[in-house]
Amino acid sequence: MRKAPKTQAEEASYTVGSLAKLAGVTVRALHHYEDEGLLHPERTASGYRCYGAADVERLQQILLLRSCGLSLGDIRGALDNGDFDFHGVLVNHLATLRARQKELETLVGTVEKTIASLEGRCTMTDEERFEGMKARAIAENEERYGAEVRQAYGDAAMDAANERMAGMSxxxxxxxxxxxxxxxxxxxxxxxxxxxxxxxxxxxxxxxxxxxxxxxxxxxxxxxxxxxxxxxxxxxxxxxxxxxxxxxxxxxxxxxxxxxxxxxxx
CATH class of the missing domain: 1.10.490.50 (Antibiotic binding domain of TipA-like multidrug resistance regulators)
Structure with missing residues (x-):
């Protein structure tokens, strides 16, 4: 019986340079993650680093958690903890990103209208200018504190605060x-x-x-x-x-x- 072909993940084997290129990070960053105890690549007979499927998956988790605002020390502790809820963290982070996306779309619209107004192609109302200010403030608030608030108090609390700010006169x-x-x-x-x-x-x-x-x-x-x-x-x-x-x-x-x-x- 013929064996099923291996998946890309099962066949994954990268040098430090090829993995850095794949992940969009520097070789120095991969070395740093290894020094911090986050990555543990194997070594070839010649002493070169060799990254397998588990390393690729772990690197993705590291980069995602970094985007959530966690320090490298916190990430190491989280990934080494068998009870760490990686799924829950990503669900909260996705909610933050979606809220930020919504506010950024509003802000982009305001900037476009402002440019058109400056070029004489339209007239901008005071209400439109004000909505852009609120959108920027909400987006910045999500950027700085959204992940922490959603994790501590839940999505509903953060969404309600954003809605309250968006609804202000x-x-x-x-x-x-x-x-x-x-x-x-x-x-x-x-x-x-x-x-x-x-x-x-x-x-x-x-x-x-x-x-x-x-x-x-x-x-x-x-x-x-x-x-x-x-x-x-x-x-x-x-x-x-x-x-x-x-x-x-x-x-x-x-x-x-x-x-x-x-x-x-x-």
Missing amino acids: QEEWGDAKALEAAILEQLTAAKATGDPTGEAARKLCAMHARWLQMHWGEGAYSPAAHAALAEGYVADQRFTAYYDEAAGEGATAFLRDALIAWCAEQ
Whole structure:
């Protein structure tokens, strides 16, 4: 009986150069992944690296997880964990990409209309200009935080927040941006008192809660969710950089402490 022909995956055998070309990465990147314990190619008798089907599949997983924002250390831990839900991570990432795609399509349309307006081929309304601003903000929000929010709170929470932002009127949008700036000023003032439970800190927390309610979907806000978000601010370097750069070193930790105390009283 003739054996079934081998599939491409079963026959896969790549040198470091050919795999780099196939995957669209550099040879140096493959060497780095090996140094980090992510890839384990075999060696030929001559000492050259040889990548098989399992290596190709693992490299794809590494690159996909990198696109989800995971560090190489987190990826190594995830792939070496037999209970890691790779499928779930990809499902969440796909939802993020689709939401981003939708907003980018809106933004592309706005840019096209703006170019046409500048060239005198059409007249752009204030509403059209404003929709483009919102689309850009939503797309940037998905890019920076979408994966984490969807993983922590689910797709519905992130989709509701995007819908809430997309549905804002120009006046609501302006109010939200003004409140965001006022929060940073209040954080600076509250932090100067050194008391995360004082009157200035309590005012800060109430302002922050109102700002979240403006962005989250209907009924999504709760003190417990607010407190959990506050803990995330300190754990996520992006949020720490945002608040510390605006209100001084330690501002993020102060905000976290103030919110934890305030939310416990609500």
